[in-house]
Amino acid sequence: MGEDEHDDPRNGPAGPGGAAPPPVLPVVWLLGKTGAGKSSLVRALTGLDAIEVGTGFRPCTRNSMQFEFPPEAPVMRFLDTRGLGEVGYDPDEDLAQSEGHAHAVLVVARLDDPVQGEVAAALRAVRRARPSFPAILVLTGADLVPDAERARAVGWMRDIFRQDPREDLPEVVLALDGGAGEDDGLDRLLDHLSRIMPEVALLLARDDARTAEEARFQELRPRILRFCMSAAGADMTPLVGAVAAPAVQGAMLEWLARQYGLVWSRRLLAEMLGLLGAGIALRFGASYGLRQVFKLVPVAGQTAGAAASGAVAFATTYALGRAGCHYLHRKSAGARVDPGELRRIYADAIRGAGRGGSSS
Numbered sequence: 001m002g003e004d005e006h007d008d009p010r011n012g013p014a015g016p017g018g019a020a021p022p023p024v025l026p027v028v029w030l031l032g033k034t035g036a037g038k039s040s041l042v043r044a045l046t047g048l049d050a051i052e053v054g055t056g057f058r059p060c061t062r063n064s065m066q067f068e069f070p071p072e073a074p075v076m077r078f079l080d081t082r083g084l085g086e087v088g089y090d091p092d093e094d095l096a097q098s099e100g101h102a103h104a105v106l107v108v109a110r111l112d113d114p115v116q117g118e119v120a121a122a123l124r125a126v127r128r129a130r131p132s133f134p135a136i137l138v139l140t141g142a143d144l145v146p147d148a149e150r151a152r153a154v155g156w157m158r159d160i161f162r163q164d165p166r167e168d169l170p171e172v173v174l175a176l177d178g179g180a181g182e183d184d185g186l187d188r189l190l191d192h193l194s195r196i197m198p199e200v201a202l203l204l205a206r207d208d209a210r211t212a213e214e215a216r217f218q219e220l221r222p223r224i225l226r227f228c229m230s231a232a233g234a235d236m237t238p239l240v241g242a243v244a245a246p247a248v249q250g251a252m253l254e255w256l257a258r259q260y261g262l263v264w265s266r267r268l269l270a271e272m273l274g275l276l277g278a279g280i281a282l283r284f285g286a287s288y289g290l291r292q293v294f295k296l297v298p299v300a301g302q303t304a305g306a307a308a309s310g311a312v313a314f315a316t317t318y319a320l321g322r323a324g325c326h327y328l329h330r331k332s333a334g335a336r337v338d339p340g341e342l343r344r345i346y347a348d349a350i351r352g353a354g355r356g357g358s359s360s
Helices: 038-046 050-056 092-101 117-129 147-161 182-196 198-204 212-235 240-259 266-276 278-295 300-332 339-355
Strands: 027-032 064-069 076-081 104-110 135-140 171-173
Touching: 027 038, 027 117, 038 050, 038 104, 038 135, 038 182, 050 064, 076 198, 104 117, 104 147, 117 135, 117 147, 135 147, 135 182, 147 171, 171 182, 182 198, 198 212, 198 300, 198 339, 212 240, 212 300, 240 300, 266 300, 266 339, 300 339
Parallel strands: 027 076, 027 104, 104 135, 135 171
Antiparallel strands: 064 076
């Protein structure tokens, strides 16, 4: 066993009983016809090239494929069903399986292809079964439609997919093969994703690293997010979270220290918490105790309390990981850690985890 294998985020954080099972990965379902631009969308979101995306998809059902990202330490999955509208293909079974496994669906349609009846029917069937199932309409190929006709094409697509004017179906228009507005379109898509899948939005956020420290954090961010999901999952269970979530955070800090060539110790923890401020350390202890008590309250505590607790654990673990990276980077370079800067980074990361945005 390698030196990092025992608490590698791919295996789940180590604990007294051995490696915990890996967290359940959020799944983004891609629903659309063949040629709608689903692979191009995955490339644009992940930054991978066509070969990496093409070889990364693996069969998961008879007619469905899944792609884990990042491949070396997955934090999410894309699920792609066989293209609707193909001759001789009955999608009902695949749609039922995909709807049962996914957490949100991106309905992908080319703006220059108005024949979308089967895709729209599939979306209606899914939302009848699960009215609150999050869906985003992604219109690709904006660069293929003349400017003078684009607004009308978008309106046509909106009418096809939004049968009920009261229906909440956010939409984005993308030019994945180049053209003005491509970056803005992807940013809007990430904004929509951040409201329903903050961990996915954090992973896919496209940051421009301004310093070596920020670049290193971005390299480590996928695995930090694995720890965040483990902490959130553990903290949703009454009483167990009081022990498990801090244990996950401790394992994360130990793993991070090794990435910077350091050994985590009580001295480093005390110093970092001291720089962050006594208030943060006290809030850690108090919030965990109060949340565990609330989760024992029947019904309400088992639903709203558990969900809120998981969200808090996710955000605080992410912020601790972000601040830990900054602290360890400075320590490994023999440089002074500015308490004000460290607190700002921690606070920005808390806000970023809450809205799904990134924090460098």
